[in-house]
Amino acid sequence: MPLLAELEALPRTGCLPTARRETKLRSLMEKVVIIGSGCAGLTAALYTARANLRPVVLTGRQPGGLLTTTTVVENYPGFPDGIDGYELMVRLQKQAERFGAQVRFGSVEAVDLSRQPFALTVDGEPLAAETIIIATGASHRHLGLESEHKLENKGVTYCATCDGALPPFRNQPLVVVGGGDSACEEALYLTRFGSIVYLVHRRDTLRASKIMAGRALAHAKIKPVWGSVVTEVLGLEQDKVTGVRLKNVKTGTATALDCAGLFIAIGLIPNTHLFKGVIEMDETGYIIPREGTATNVRGVFAAGDCVDKVYRQAVTAAGLGCAAAIEAERYLAAKNE
Numbered sequence: 001m002p003l004l005a006e007l008e009a010l011p012r013t014g015c016l017p018t019a020r021r022e023t024k025l026r027s028l029m030e031k032v033v034i035i036g037s038g039c040a041g042l043t044a045a046l047y048t049a050r051a052n053l054r055p056v057v058l059t060g061r062q063p064g065g066l067l068t069t070t071t072v073v074e075n076y077p078g079f080p081d082g083i084d085g086y087e088l089m090v091r092l093q094k095q096a097e098r099f100g101a102q103v104r105f106g107s108v109e110a111v112d113l114s115r116q117p118f119a120l121t122v123d124g125e126p127l128a129a130e131t132i133i134i135a136t137g138a139s140h141r142h143l144g145l146e147s148e149h150k151l152e153n154k155g156v157t158y159c160a161t162c163d164g165a166l167p168p169f170r171n172q173p174l175v176v177v178g179g180g181d182s183a184c185e186e187a188l189y190l191t192r193f194g195s196i197v198y199l200v201h202r203r204d205t206l207r208a209s210k211i212m213a214g215r216a217l218a219h220a221k222i223k224p225v226w227g228s229v230v231t232e233v234l235g236l237e238q239d240k241v242t243g244v245r246l247k248n249v250k251t252g253t254a255t256a257l258d259c260a261g262l263f264i265a266i267g268l269i270p271n272t273h274l275f276k277g278v279i280e281m282d283e284t285g286y287i288i289p290r291e292g293t294a295t296n297v298r299g300v301f302a303a304g305d306c307v308d309k310v311y312r313q314a315v316t317a318a319g320l321g322c323a324a325a326i327e328a329e330r331y332l333a334a335k336n337e
């Protein structure tokens with residue numbers, strides 16, 4: 001039976017059940033459990049492993065995290081020729097394992113953070129932890145088109161900072177989809193590389209802050225395409241993006257637009273639903289740290305894209321993972337003094 005269900009079945013009062021709960025949990029207890037195996041999670045694992053805490057890393061459904069979905073990473077420090085995203089994450093995992101990190105394939109389905117030790121259910125199996133580092137990342141919203149899926153990393157991307165400078169996009173027409181601050185930022189960034197940047201938005205005005213919208217619309221290289229949605233990404237035969245098919249939402253008229261890259265900036269969904277109502281988060285689901293990487297629950301820390309809606313880079317996620325590890329280590333040292 002899953003641990004949480006088993007614990008729920010025990011009466012909450014009385015010495016014996018309380019003692020049984022404690023005994024059961026203590027027998028399963030790890031000092032540090034890290035939820036997520038992306039840049040944040042594996043960096044936290046490296047640091048806590050080097051502090052002899054033998055962390056358990058739960059990979060989730062995407063071992064290695066988001067970066068494994070990209071080919072070349074050109075902006076991670078230390079790799080002058082760039083590095084394949086998958087290879088970078090394999091190396092990071094090996095580095096953490098070398099110092100004793102235990103990487104386990106599994107997804108956390110439930111957590112009970114109301115008492116120490118914390119209780120987790122991982123694919124139906126129980127686990128307990130003295131500290132938890134949440135590093136569950138965020139998922140990009142997709143348009144939901146089959147052609148988008150088939151041409152991902154072949155001209156369809158969700159990150160201009162990551163991919164904008166790649167050779168296929170240089171001096172080519174590019175399309176950004178979205179109308180918020182991120183879409184404006186992406187479009188402005190892409191003006192350095194593309195010959196023209198079309199900003200496709202389903203409404204007639206941008207949702208972005210006035211300052212961002214003003215900057216984007218004032219730029220000579222950015223051309224808004226109002227009241228339109230992308231209905232198809234073109235280029236399946238060539239195996240790379242060659243354009244997009246658009247539909248005007250008012251008239252229903254279909255048009256095509258040539259481009260070499262489609263940058264989708266319609267938002268991110270932090271993977272934090274597990275912690276809703278327990279860990280403080282903003283209205284969009286990003287965890288709000290209290291001090292450094294500490295959350296409102298003592299002993300629970302958070303790092304990476306599940307906390308950061310501004311930078312969203314591998315190196316910033318790794319940096320936050322490092323910070324969370326150091327803070328978890330200090331917390332344990334103070335607790336066990």
Ligand SMILES: Cc1cc2nc3c(=O)[nH]c(=O)nc-3n(C[C@H](O)[C@H](O)[C@H](O)COP(=O)(O)OP(=O)(O)OC[C@H]3O[C@@H](n4cnc5c(N)ncnc54)[C@H](O)[C@@H]3O)c2cc1C
Binds near residue numbers: 059062070073305
């Ligand atoms: C196509 C693409 C290209 C990119 N290129 C670059 C680049 O060139 N340079 C750059 O700096 N950044 C790049 N990024 C951004 C970078 O990938 C992210 O900023 C970084 O991966 C964030 O790391 P993270 O550890 O916070 O989260 P993630 O990498 O998203 O990892 C989250 C982890 O949490 C796990 N998880 C989620 N839920 C659960 C659960 N319930 N139980 C257990 N585990 C769970 C997932 O399986 C995953 O392992 C790119 C992103 C994309 C999508």
